[in-house]
Amino acid sequence: MRIDVVTLFPDLIAHCAAAGVVGRAQERGLLQVVAWNPRDYTSDPYRRVDERPFGGGPGMVMLIDPLRAALAAARAAAAEAAPVIYLSPQGARLNQARVRELAQRPRLILLCGRYEGVDERLLEHEVDEEISIGDYVLSGGELAAAVLIDAIGRLQEGALNDAESAAQDSFSDGLLDCPHYTRPERHELGVVPPVLLSGDHAAIRRWRRKQALGRTWQRRPDLLAGRQLEPEDQKLLLEFQEDTKI
Numbered sequence: 001m002r003i004d005v006v007t008l009f010p011d012l013i014a015h016c017a018a019a020g021v022v023g024r025a026q027e028r029g030l031l032q033v034v035a036w037n038p039r040d041y042t043s044d045p046y047r048r049v050d051e052r053p054f055g056g057g058p059g060m061v062m063l064i065d066p067l068r069a070a071l072a073a074a075r076a077a078a079a080e081a082a083p084v085i086y087l088s089p090q091g092a093r094l095n096q097a098r099v100r101e102l103a104q105r106p107r108l109i110l111l112c113g114r115y116e117g118v119d120e121r122l123l124e125h126e127v128d129e130e131i132s133i134g135d136y137v138l139s140g141g142e143l144a145a146a147v148l149i150d151a152i153g154r155l156q157e158g159a160l161n162d163a164e165s166a167a168q169d170s171f172s173d174g175l176l177d178c179p180h181y182t183r184p185e186r187h188e189l190g191v192v193p194p195v196l197l198s199g200d201h202a203a204i205r206r207w208r209r210k211q212a213l214g215r216t217w218q219r220r221p222d223l224l225a226g227r228q229l230e231p232e233d234q235k236l237l238l239e240f241q242e243d244t245k246i
């Protein structure tokens with residue numbers, strides 16, 4: 001998969017996309033992230049990319065032409081058609097279902113805004129989709145683009161090692177994760193739940209499932225609302241609820 005990013009901060013994108021699992025995916029040739037700076041596509045001597053808004057008011061608005069030229073350069077850099085996604089607070093909220101869908105595409109172009117935003121005419125003509133990463137205020141689209149690249153990158157076939165994929169299999173089912181423990185067995189801060197030391201793999205699987213269900217019920221009941229649990233899961237959640245009453 002190829003992701004082109006139009007941004008005034010190309011180094012920020014390159015740095016984020018070089019780290020961890022996503023960096024490894026790039027090294028393995030599974031993902032290519034390329035940043036394009038609209039400032040490199042200005043025609044005036046000051047390399048201006050922003051101007052004061054018509055109608056007055058605070059802040060600056062990104063100019064059409066540098067963005068349009070950067071988008072054209074990004075689009076021309078590979079053969080496949082590439083939808084343009086604008087990261088913006090006005091976009092549809094990102095979730096894992098959307099990430100899975102976007103991860104299947106061969107190409108994406110991400111457009112990052114700064115200042116108060118982008119001239120609306122560019123959005124009307126060049127943007128196919130708008131995505132927000134949540135209801136809080138960022139100072140630009142770059143961190144949102146980095147979030148999207150990270151979430152998409154790790155889903156590329158071969159990006160995760162076997163252990164990471166297995167962990168995903170058991171928990172990509174809309175539940176929160178179970179607690180994790182490692183050495184030492186006994187610590188000043190507490191002991192490891194004995195079942196995890198029992199060697200009884202069926203009991204361990206059951207305990208983890210129960211914790212995942214219980215913690216989801218406690219912390220994110222919205223994830224369980226409108227969801228019919230399997231009889232075995234219902235039993236485990238009921239057990240968890242009984243345990244927490246004591």
Ligand code: 9D3
Binds near residue numbers: 087113134135139140
């Ligand atoms: C304080 C400025 N706001 C005036 C009402 C508007 C505004 C403009 C630009 C708010 C945020 C931004 C920059 N944000 C993004 O580019 C952005 C974003 C976000 O702020 N929150 C969640 N997802 C995203 S995706 C892009």
